[in-house]
Amino acid sequence: MKSLLLLTLSLWGVCTFAAESKNTKITNVTLALNWKAEPEFGGFYEASLNGIYTQHGINANIQEGGSGTPTVQMLANGKVDFAIVSADEIVISQDRNPKNKVVALFAVYQTAPYIIMSHAERGFKSLKDVYQSEGTLSIQAGLPYHQYLLQKFGKPKANIVPYMGGVANFLNDGKFSQQGFITIEPLAAEKNGAKVKTFLISDEGFNPYVVVLAAREETIKKNPELVKNMIEATRLGWQGYLKDPVKTNQHMSKLNKSLDLATFNKGAEIQKPLIEAKGQLLGQMTADRWETMVKQLKELKQIKTSPAAQDLFRP
Structure with missing residues (x-):
């Protein structure tokens, strides 16, 4: 009788699972990244590889x-249905295109990973030294954080040139400094024998949320359940990746062969304190941070209006 009961319960469980699986609606969505597969996207790939998105x-x-x-x-x-953007891009987008609002759902980086990287031999003590010393600074001129630093430090003595990507020019010129992500460019330069000094842009007071999962306001209103599931699955993906990134890094290293597995693993470790914020859920955002970003962009004349914080993100 006991065996029969166990068999009956087992079959009931299988049938129930099959029925639930059959009735589960799977929605196809596209998530657009703004760069190649790298550690800053680890949690998204984790959620995809381990079936977390599918389960949702x-x-x-x-x-x-x-x-x-x-x-x-x-x-x-x-x-696209969802995309990775930065907080400043969302503010500027709502200012210029208020009819098609882009809204933040989940912010990976609580501290922006933007850096300026210089050669350690130059002995710079601050980011201001980079701007106010002779040499070359490679940076994308239109970046809001570059405009913020120009406003803060004044006219630079460094020769500003366009950012072309990579670290080849940095390695070939001892007076060369450049923009980057703290998880990638310094590791690439050090791997090639350079000694680097990095300065976080956030330390100067410009700290937008970065690697932000976003959707259109229209999608949020028309399909709130999809958006809710996307946020929950993404959070679980990031929890898994932060706990053990090795498997996902192996996958990403096959997609992006410009970085070796060791760099992926080091980058994943370096970024953890920029992602995890004490006392709050992964990906959470606050109105204060958004209001500060709006104010800074307004002062930089990057926007004409002042979008309301409640329109810029979903808490």
Whole structure:
């Protein structure tokens, strides 16, 4: 009788699971990244690889980006369902395109990973030294944080040149400094024998949320359950990746062969304190941070209006 009961319960469980699986609706979505597969996207790939998105009814097609990929415009124009953007891009987008609002759902980086990297031999003590010393600074001129630093430090003595990516020019010129992500460029330079000094932009007072999962306001209103599931699955993906990134790093290193596995693993470790904020859930955002970003962009004349914080993100 006991064996029969166990068999009956087992069959009931299998049938119930089959029925639930059959009735579960899977929604296909595209998630556009603004760069290639790197540690800053680890949690998204984790959620995809381990079936977390699928368990939440989502088939997420992760679409890699590259230099200049306009993810915020792609999202605003309905070309993709979800995209990775930065907080300043969202504010600027709502200022310029208020009818097709892009809204933040989940912010990976609580501290922006933007850096300026210089040669340690130059002995710079602060980021101001980089701007106010002779030499070359490679940076994308239109970046809001560069405009913020120019406003803060004044006219630079450094020769500002366009950022072309990579670290080749840095390695070949001892007076060369450049922009970057703390998880990538310093590791690449050090691997090639350079001694580097990095300065976080956030330490100077400009600290936007970075690697922000975003959607259109229209999507949030029309399909709130999908958006809720996307946020929950993404949070679980990041929890898993922060706990053990090795398997996902192995996968990403096959997609992005410009970085070796050791660099992926080191980058994943370096970024952890920039992602985890004491006393709050992964990905959470606050109105105060958004209001500060709006104020700073207004002072930099990057925007004409002042979008309200409640329109910029979903808590």
